[in-house]
Amino acid sequence: MDLSRTPEEEEFRTRLRTWLAAVLPTLPARPSPDDWPGRRAYDLRWQRMLYDAGYADVHWDASPTVRMIFLEETERAGAPYVGANFVGLLHAGPTIAAEGTADQRARWLPPILRGEQVWCQGFSEPDAGSDLASLRTRARRDGDHYVVTGSKIWTSHAEVADWCELLVRTDPAAPRHRGITWLALPMDAEGVTVRPLRTLAGSAEFAEVFLDEVRVPVANRVGEENDGWRVTMVTLSFERGTAFVGEVVACRRVLGELASAARENGRWDDPVLRRRLGRLDAEFRALWRLTQWNVSEAEANGGVPGVGGSVFKLRYSHARQELYDAAAEVLGPDCLDLDRPWVLDRLSSLSYTIAAGTSQIQRGIVAERILGLPRGR
Numbered sequence: 001m002d003l004s005r006t007p008e009e010e011e012f013r014t015r016l017r018t019w020l021a022a023v024l025p026t027l028p029a030r031p032s033p034d035d036w037p038g039r040r041a042y043d044l045r046w047q048r049m050l051y052d053a054g055y056a057d058v059h060w061d062a063s064p065t066v067r068m069i070f071l072e073e074t075e076r077a078g079a080p081y082v083g084a085n086f087v088g089l090l091h092a093g094p095t096i097a098a099e100g101t102a103d104q105r106a107r108w109l110p111p112i113l114r115g116e117q118v119w120c121q122g123f124s125e126p127d128a129g130s131d132l133a134s135l136r137t138r139a140r141r142d143g144d145h146y147v148v149t150g151s152k153i154w155t156s157h158a159e160v161a162d163w164c165e166l167l168v169r170t171d172p173a174a175p176r177h178r179g180i181t182w183l184a185l186p187m188d189a190e191g192v193t194v195r196p197l198r199t200l201a202g203s204a205e206f207a208e209v210f211l212d213e214v215r216v217p218v219a220n221r222v223g224e225e226n227d228g229w230r231v232t233m234v235t236l237s238f239e240r241g242t243a244f245v246g247e248v249v250a251c252r253r254v255l256g257e258l259a260s261a262a263r264e265n266g267r268w269d270d271p272v273l274r275r276r277l278g279r280l281d282a283e284f285r286a287l288w289r290l291t292q293w294n295v296s297e298a299e300a301n302g303g304v305p306g307v308g309g310s311v312f313k314l315r316y317s318h319a320r321q322e323l324y325d326a327a328a329e330v331l332g333p334d335c336l337d338l339d340r341p342w343v344l345d346r347l348s349s350l351s352y353t354i355a356a357g358t359s360q361i362q363r364g365i366v367a368e369r370i371l372g373l374p375r376g377r
């Protein structure tokens with residue numbers, strides 16, 4: 001892994017920093033956390049600004065070092081993160097780039113980069129979460145269409161999505177992993193019903209999606225029919241390996257804010273809290289190094305992250321929870337006030353050890369595929 005900075009990379013940093021300083025003050029106020037149409041508009045507008053300035057494809061095409069510089073600088077400047085279209089930008093888009101045909105890449109990738117379309121992920125079902133290969137949403141072939149019937153759950157941002165990366169069962173007779181196909185589903189197709197689900201924090205950030213005889217053109221299939229499990233592994237490697245990297249930089253910023261707040265409200269005098277924040281600082285520095293290693297490894301692997309993504313996902317999701325528990329300690333009784341900084345983030349941090357594959361599942365992957373331990377029953 002070579003992450004030394006060339007003059008061109010330092011020039012990229014300076015140019016980006018100057019651009020951010022000029023454009024960020026022109027952005028409107030951020031919409032409230034539960035205003036999903038407003039958040040969609042805000043996030044797509046920011047993506048369009050990145051596109052016009054030539055930064056839109058940094059997550060896909062830039063070298064690891066340039067990508068890291070981009071994340072460091074945007075976070076340092078307090079720029080918006082990818083937001084409502086994280087599926088499109090961070091895993092559906094990269095999957096289509098890696099597995100789609102030339103026509104599919106030309107059809108779907110430019111609108112994602114230009115901030116015109118939002119994607120969601122239709123993988124989980126009521127009876128298929130950790131054991132994703134047991135999914136039952138059925139797609140039957142009818143000429144040049146698939147006719148899809150079934151239901152999905154926990155579909156983040158489905159309410160404001162234009163497209164869905166959808167897993168369907170195309171061959172019920174085949175062994176479970178061999179009868180699955182990856183489709184791009186237009187969310188406005190006839191027969192698609194979205195029913196929002198409200199979280200502990202009161203936000204409708206995800207939904208149930210019901211599919212009733214939905215006709216999806218065969219041209220929307222990414223990969224071969226019944227080869228969807230392999231394509232899914234590509235999607236999940238992006239989701240676990242590189243989709244969270246920008247958040248590590250944000251966590252390091254929050255850690256600095258916690259130290260400042262503790263100094264102001266007197267909690268800094270507590271040596272146990274200071275030690276806790278110090279240990280978290282070391283943890284996030286180590287995670288940043290691991291991130292660099294994973295991104296660098298992905299570059300060497302044709303852009304697709306490897307199994308190291310599971311190590312990162314496992315450690316990062318727990319560190320994030322510990323960070324916001326430390327925030328509660330700094331806040332004291334105010335940690336029960338949802339309007340205080342970090343309180344909603346603390347609630348949502350609980351979901352990190354479940355979303356994108358639970359910690360138990362990541363431990364199983366690390367045990368079998370990295371440590372070479374025997375398969376669990």
Ligand SMILES: Cc1cc2nc3c(=O)[nH]c(=O)nc-3n(C[C@H](O)[C@H](O)[C@H](O)COP(=O)(O)OP(=O)(O)OC[C@H]3O[C@@H](n4cnc5c(N)ncnc54)[C@H](O)[C@@H]3O)c2cc1C
Pocket residue numbers: 120121122123124125126128129130131153154155156157206351352354355356357358359360361364
């Ligand atoms: C915030 C959030 C956003 C999400 N967004 C999406 C989305 O956009 N699209 C989507 O498709 N899904 C999404 N999900 C769903 C997520 O992928 C699933 O919740 C996750 O895969 C776990 O599946 P499950 O909820 O069915 O739990 P289950 O699989 O039923 O697991 C229940 C418990 O059993 C444990 N367990 C299960 N199998 C094993 C095993 N083999 N070994 C050890 N322990 C095991 C699990 O770790 C867990 O503790 C989201 C989830 C969250 C929390």
